[in-house]
Amino acid sequence: MVWGCMGWEGVGVLSEVEGNMDRFQYVDILSHGIPESREKLGLDGEEFLFQQDNDPKHTSNHAGNWFEENEIPLIDWPAQSPDLNPIEHLWQHLKRQLKTYGTHPKGVHELWDRAAKEWNQIGPEVCQNLISSMPRRCQAVIKARGGHTKY
Numbered sequence: 001m002v003w004g005c006m007g008w009e010g011v012g013v014l015s016e017v018e019g020n021m022d023r024f025q026y027v028d029i030l031s032h033g034i035p036e037s038r039e040k041l042g043l044d045g046e047e048f049l050f051q052q053d054n055d056p057k058h059t060s061n062h063a064g065n066w067f068e069e070n071e072i073p074l075i076d077w078p079a080q081s082p083d084l085n086p087i088e089h090l091w092q093h094l095k096r097q098l099k100t101y102g103t104h105p106k107g108v109h110e111l112w113d114r115a116a117k118e119w120n121q122i123g124p125e126v127c128q129n130l131i132s133s134m135p136r137r138c139q140a141v142i143k144a145r146g147g148h149t150k151y
Contacts, residue, residue: 003029005037010124012037014116023060054079083151086130
């Protein structure tokens, strides 16, 4: 399992998750991942919004306190809505790229190396297309009255 983030300018850093992520590991990953991603994407000193789903570790008091202490505003987001979360579609893109290898990885380290390589080759246009699709995605959810969509 990995953690990553994206923005209009492309992908941020990719972080490896060790075992089952809990609220403490999540905050530890955020503590490194967000500043490094902001630097990588040229967002140092710029205001930005952070989107996450309503997974219990994301909405824990521990994580909430971290976001408040670091003055990072969160977007209110509905639970169980992967069709409205662009990063879910970016994970699918990454999985498709990993399937293009002619052989299976020989272990977790090789899989990590491949994932990191492919992640870092994702261009800004992929992220921009996903972000630009959000109004259409929201409209599809409204039309479906919260039901399933083609996304």
